[in-house]
Amino acid sequence: MKIKEIELFAINLPLIDPFIISYATYDSIQSIIVKMTTDDGYIGFGEAVPDEHITGETWEGTFQVLKNHLAPAVIGLDPRQFEKLHDLMDHIVKPAPAAKAAIDIACFDIAGKSMNVPVYQLLGGRYHEKFPITHVLSIGEPQKMADEAAAKMAMGYDSFKMKVGTNVKTDVERIKAVRARVGEDIAIRVDVNQGWGNAATTLTALRGMEELNIDWLEQPVMDNDIDGLVEIKAKSAIPLMIDEGLRNERDMREVIAKRAADKANIKLMKCGGIYPAMKLAVMAEMAGIECQVGSMVESSVGSAAGFHVAFSKKIMGSVELTGPLKFSKDIGNLKYDVPFIELTDKPGLGIDVDEAVLAELTVFSEKITA
Template sequence: MARITSVDIYAIALPLLRPFIIAYDTFREMPTILVRLETDEGIVGYGEATPDEHVTGETYWSTIEVIKHHLGPAVLGENPFSIERIHEKMNQKVKGVPAAKAAIDIACHDLMGKLAGQPLYRLLGGPSHDKLVIPYVMSILAPEVMAEEAKAAVAEGYRTLKLKVGTDVSTDIARVQAVREAVGPAIRLRVDVNQGWGYTAETLQALKHLKASGIDWIEQPVHADDLDGMADIRSKTTIPVMVDEGLLGDKEMRQIIQKNAADWINIKLMKCGGLYPAVRLIHQAEMARIRTQIGSMVESAVATAAGAHLSLAKKNVWSNEMVGPRMFAKDVAAFPIEGDCIKLSESPGLGIDVNEELLTVLTRFHVKLA
């Protein structure tokens, strides 16, 4: 029976093709942490932690330290198939820190697939969808600049655009209206505020103006901890409402269901702790008739592949945003995107080949536990 015998931690930063601008931050590169687990049989699995201090309270360096001192030692000697036991051990060691736990979880799932000789989506339930379509994600820019970028994205073949907004409401309305006018009525638009509007009244005013723009949903317009506000907005608009930053794990999921606070939830492996807890959230949402999207913290091919396998396997995942690899100038592995569709391979586990030479070049800090 396979046992995990070593844990490698790689602190890296991936260069972005262009700055990524959202309501609460601007990223010019994406700091991330890769975890490499190896078994006594020489099988290797990769995982990833992409922490966001604005969402889960984890920083880049705190994540490295918690894996180094707590989660990495906890997983040594374990069978990667004992995923419930591994999560229980991690939870006993440290409360919270979901991105750090996601790195271990994803690496264990990669090992499971490789040990079973199966692509990960088959271990998660088999294919539930014929294809995985991704949106084009747009940073916050001037309305006329976003309109031109939207036209270029549509010319490249994208049929769905996700617009980042969250500054002042009037300019955000102009952004959405400019993009809709530029691309016409057939292109799907999704609007993500990233908590930027903050208050219910502002959101309801904005949605009155945005109704004519035909958006698929409004995502996290108010503060993450204001589920009452989300419920109020949902009760007063016909535009679907999505909770993102307001959902971390089971506690928030129960509250969302109790308060009728969402039509959609955005599940991110970095917010909930990996694939194992994400599956639980998907099933809870399905019972409550809430649709789910698998989102991304703009992750490398490693965590992106994990999210894509989950998206393919679960019927209640209606949308995914596995767009990270499209945003990087360099990545640790090739990721199979053709046009606006993900084409997962039949290779075991995550189905990607990490370029270990490039990983060495990108690494700023390396720790090995054995």
């Protein structure tokens, strides 16, 4: 089996509501879909959702990296040779993780389909039967966020991730408002997306949050400030999760060595796809660091890939892959039974891509052949 052709589709995925986090507001999500075809007719889909603030990649740049470098290089290779594929991509360009993830995911989709098994069977088999889905509250006025949480509770959600990261006083008011509305039994996770900047500001915020029963605090400091996480972790009882500061094996080694975090948010777009995500999960498991598979607000393609990783590893305690629930139009049919996700046993990623919708959302495209 050899990769014969790769088609690239740069698309805009329309959001139902704007998604607001500490460093940006999104009205739509810019994604690149890879359609990979083999010489014996198997078709796999992959996805790249780059973010210049997190992966260091732009939408346009990622398309060009795929078009001019990665896609031509993997034409003619066996899509099931994951180690060799990643070694080749790593020699061609560094780091470009979202671009590599698109190739990686499409290869896993093909491998599963060719063997007539779900991707999670290629990763050690299914461990979890289902995961509860955490609803993400984007930044808003305190009472607006509390109202949204109450409405989602009525739909069955029992955990929330709150996006904060503006100024400490207002952020604490947001958390207090949501906690007061949802009660004490609902899980609240707080994601700062680097917005508090440093350990001193974060510790000030934590003094206002001590009685709010927070599940964990995620990435309060800048992504390169591992020592700042160490200081916060030493001075606070609230569990600490690393996200933007964890991209690759080198980052994970430093986190483990310094005991800088209690939890790790592994995202396929940050690390380069399914194969490197599994490596990070194994490293975390050896160090006793609980993991989740997080979201870059991917379509059904990227979200399904993340779920296969999460379902296959015991160390995964949570998932936040809610992109398809946020779109007014999606290219795939990943199924949610809100507030749960339950993967099927269909081969590959287990989803169907609606190519008519894909064409409708495409801004520009390219085909690469041998």
